[in-house]
Amino acid sequence: LEEPEDSAIRVTGDTLYTSATTFEDLNISQDLLKGLYVEMNFKAPSKIQAVSLPMILTEPFKNLVAQAHNGSGKTTCFVLGMLSRVDPKRKAPQALCICPTRELAIQNRGVLLEMGQYTGITSVCAVPMDSTK
Template sequence: MADSTETTAASTSAPPPEPKRSWGDEVDDEEVEESKPGAELNVDGLAIDENKKINKFLDEPEDSNIKAVTLGDTPYTSASTFEDLNLSPELLKGLYVDMKFQKPSKIQAISLPMILTPPYKNLIAQAHNGSGKTTCFVLGMLSRVDPNLKAPQALCICPTRELAIQNLEVLQKMGKHTGITSECAVPMDSTNYIPINKRPPVTAQIVIGTPGTIKRWMSAKKLSVSCMKILVFDEADHMLAEVISFC
């Protein structure tokens, strides 16, 4: 009787669910049904929820331990104000008026002088959520771009579509007065999908997107990296963990 029960349960059980996708753009272009070309992702309609803003909480606890480790003898001095960073008036206006910042957080005070001061070097920054890391690399990208050169000059790679859109939203708000252009390289849904061979070459000066979409745009010669000045990996530890898990 026990064997019969087990056999019945096995025959009526539902098939195991498909594994959940963790990457933002695993779906290839070929898997999306072609539709009439539509508008690109409407990032202009996005807005930061003022009730969820974390800017006022950027001051970290006194016992927070953030250290700068440098290679070589290049001196860096922490910034107590954003004016110490020699930012353009347009960027300062974006920080104070649009982002409503008052002063740099600890991670910003330490890392921004290293990001914005020549000679530029590779940097790994690690801090808890809400500490202001996004401001660090967004300011770095906005500061390195030549507004007169209409070509991609800064590239930010994110592990998920949602994070890429969020970072682009912050960048557009912070750089609102600079005139710098940006584009989001993430998978489109079937409504807004445009076949890659019909896409014009990217002329936006800052591109933020997910690994698969960026790779396809580069392979199709739609995204040039010949003028790139700065490369950012947001949540690089998560992307590395995903790569290791796939091996």
């Protein structure tokens, strides 16, 4: 991903978090790392990922509002946060992603399937596929 020259990250409020320079800095599972590197061909976190993922993945978990350009890696942040909290051994619903559009729901599931390829985690996308209904 190419970052626009004028892209600046601003964090407000008190924070104990540091940026991640590699995905290994995030202490996520080897299965998720393999999904990021092998399936998604990532090399290193983008700016939005480097700043937001430590907040998303570190307790105490809090709400986060993040804004970045299209193609900057926001979906990866969201999906990685969700997958990192799911226990693959527990065969029951553990996460729910509510999206405002069918297209976004399908996109999020696609990223989830790629990133979670080696985790054994399953997912369902519950959207009507006939756009006339």
